[in-house]
Amino acid sequence: MWLPANQPMQFYAGGESIEALRGVGNARTDHGPEDWVGSTTTRYGQETAGLTMLANGQWLRDAVRENPENWLGKAHSARFGGDPAVLVKLLDAGQRLPVHCHPSDAFAQRHMGSHFGKTEAWIIVGTPADGGDVHIGFREDLSGSTVADWVAEQDTSAMLGALNTVTVRPGDTVFVPAGLPHAIGAGVFIVELQQPTDLSVTLEWKDFLDSEAGGHLGFGYDVVLDCVDRSRWDADRLKQIVRHAEDASPVTDLLGPDAAGFFRAQRIRGGASLDASFSILVALEGSGTIRTESGEVAVNKGDTYVFPHAAGPATVDGELVAIRCLPPEVTL
Structure with missing residues (x-):
């Protein structure tokens, strides 16, 4: 089934690269930096925002739930029921995204009432001519109190400066385990795969979100900061998650x-x-x-x-x- 663009309003700018890929007039460019493709997942706290609607007017989520074995196969539906267990997005960073991370399955189940956390991966399909920057993983081991102080003070320079800056180009992929702090730089266009939730712990919320509560999703930073991976990510660890996979195989x-x-x-x-x-x-x-x-x-x-x-x-x-x-x- 062919799918039109599905771009719920976001807090950050973007959308021009989605329009360039899909064709002029086939995507929104005003704060539409994310196209949720074939989505059975809603935005956090929303009833239908983010869901894909099929041509017959039915939500894809409901169609899958009605006939999971047809849509998902016997093995998958036996394990996950009527949930595809994946969310796909086109993400066009019209500006640098804030420093944030996502909870693991165990953390989300224990604290957030969600079966899934949000491990994700980026397939880089567009960047500025000289490459784009992504910021991933702390360069040194950090204490919980240090990170909590940065968040309380909204010390953007400290948070961003503590991360590894990696230049990526089309053909690269980045696997982002739950808990890993990261930020995508302006001009980076990706196909993103992730677990099917909209759970983000936004460490750098000032000048991005309307309120501090949006950064901790209403759970409190005293709770959600425990999901942050504060360990050191050196060059050897980064090589395990940043790859170049361009080749001409079918x-x-x-x-x-x-x-x-x-x-x-x-x-x-x-x-x-x-x-x-x-x-x-x-x-x-x-x-x-x-x-x-x-x-x-x-x-x-x-x-x-x-x-x-x-x-x-x-x-x-x-x-x-x-x-x-x-x-x-x-x-x-």
């Missing part, structure tokens, strides 16, 4: 085994043979045809699609380059 695994328990992503090209799976497709370049047991669809640059597991195996023809986003790896 199917390229972009995120590797560390991510597979949370989500998976492939770069696919003409000639690819794909297994049956619920999947979200983001077409980055060219055009082609995807053929499944239930028919075929023409795919062009900027298109986004959701495919149910019941569509079966597929093949890809043409000059298409796309990102195929998949749920966690599950076996019976």
